[in-house]
Amino acid sequence: MALDQYPLDKTFLVAAWLEALCYGGFFVVFWIGVYIHVGFRKGQGMHNKVMFTISCLMFIISTMHLSIDVFRLIRGYVDFRLAPGGPVGYIGQLNRWDHMMKDTLYATQSMVGDAAAIYRCWILWNRNYRVIALPTALLCITIGSGYYITDVLYPREDPNASIFDPRLLKFITLFYAIAVTQNFITTGLMSWRLWQGEHRLKGQRLGGSLMPILRILIESAALYLLVEILLLATYAVNYNVQYIVLETVTPIAGLTFSLITIRINLRSQKKLANVTTQIDASGVQTIGSMPMRRIVIGRQVEQIDDMGSRFAKETRLSEEEAA
Numbered sequence: 664m665a666l667d668q669y670p671l672d673k674t675f676l677v678a679a680w681l682e683a684l685c686y687g688g689f690f691v692v693f694w695i696g697v698y699i700h701v702g703f704r705k706g707q708g709m710h711n712k713v714m715f716t717i718s719c720l721m722f723i724i725s726t727m728h729l730s731i732d733v734f735r736l737i738r739g740y741v742d743f744r745l746a747p748g749g750p751v752g753y754i755g756q757l758n759r760w761d762h763m764m765k766d767t768l769y770a771t772q773s774m775v776g777d778a779a780a781i782y783r784c785w786i787l788w789n790r791n792y793r794v795i796a797l798p799t800a801l802l803c804i805t806i807g808s809g810y811y812i813t814d815v816l817y818p819r820e821d822p823n824a825s826i827f828d829p830r831l832l833k834f835i836t837l838f839y840a841i842a843v844t845q846n847f848i849t850t851g852l853m854s855w856r857l858w859q860g861e862h863r864l865k866g867q868r869l870g871g872s873l874m875p876i877l878r879i880l881i882e883s884a885a886l887y888l889l890v891e892i893l894l895l896a897t898y899a900v901n902y903n904v905q906y907i908v909l910e911t912v913t914p915i916a917g918l919t920f921s922l923i924t925i926r927i928n929l930r931s932q933k934k935l936a937n938v939t940t941q942i943d944a945s946g947v948q949t950i951g952s953m954p955m956r957r958i959v960i961g962r963q964v965e966q967i968d969d970m971g972s973r974f975a976k977e978t979r980l981s982e983e984e985a986a
Contacts, residue, residue, distance in 0.1 A: 721917035770809035
């Protein structure tokens with residue numbers, strides 16, 4: 664039984680509204696991340712700086728994407744409202760520069776998110792290139808197919824063609840399918856590594872736990888994965904609602920990335936805040952009522968995994984390397 668298509672003129676308006684809503688959430692989360700990064704800059708390593716740079720890049724891309732969508736709405740529903748085809752004819756035309764730019768930004772955002780996930784896997788797996796070989800190969804396919812669609816196929820399309828044109832179908836389906844697969848693989852690799860770390864920490868009796876980090880990773884990544892699956896499903900059945908889902912992917916990709924980083928950083932700061940010392944009335948440092956001397960406590964812990972390689976450099980592996 665064929666699905667009743669949602670009217671395109673309403674679809675484009677709802678898509679823009681949902682994108683603005685998701686961008687609003689991303690806007691708040693991003694600036695919270697900026698505050699945390701600036702406020703707790705001391706002691707941050709190169710990895711934290713890389714994550715912050717990626718977050719800034721994703722925010723810029725998302726802002727540009729929303730700006731172009733607003734521009735297209737104004738052009739379609741105001742400037743071209745009386746033109747042949749009306750707003751739908753303008754917004755739905757694939758070979759216009761603004762449409763190609765919008766989808767190029769979407770593809771770039773997806774690629775940046777995939778690359779960041781691969782980088783996290785690489786860090787968690789002790790910079791093991793073999794682990795990220797398949798995700799990296801998929802990323803290369805994503806880059807090739809994504810930019811081929813936006814920069815080669817779109818300019819050649821007929822002005823009356825839709826996104827479901829048979830010449831676009833296989834490439835767009837490939838791009839969406841790889842995005843879902845990539846998310847499954849990278850999230851699975853990181854989850855498996857954290858699960859391994861949890862059992863090794865218990866075996867060494869170090870007292871730490873990586874399960875909260877594992878839950879943060881899975882819960883936050885689930886939102887982005889759900890949107891990608893919905894996008895693939897709605898496009899596969901040629902349903903117009905895919906336009907609505909598509910416009911939300913760009914801000915949600917950035918939102919998901921920032922949420923994972925912020926939640927892990929906040930957990931790290933909370934954990935550090937719990938390890939505090941008190942000053943008694945005589946000015947002697949104490950823990951509870953027990954006086955103590957000023958000493959330096961090293962956080963370096965060597966853990967050797969079953970393969971004989973170093974698994975982690977410190978007990979705060981989860982906060983500093985999964986962020």
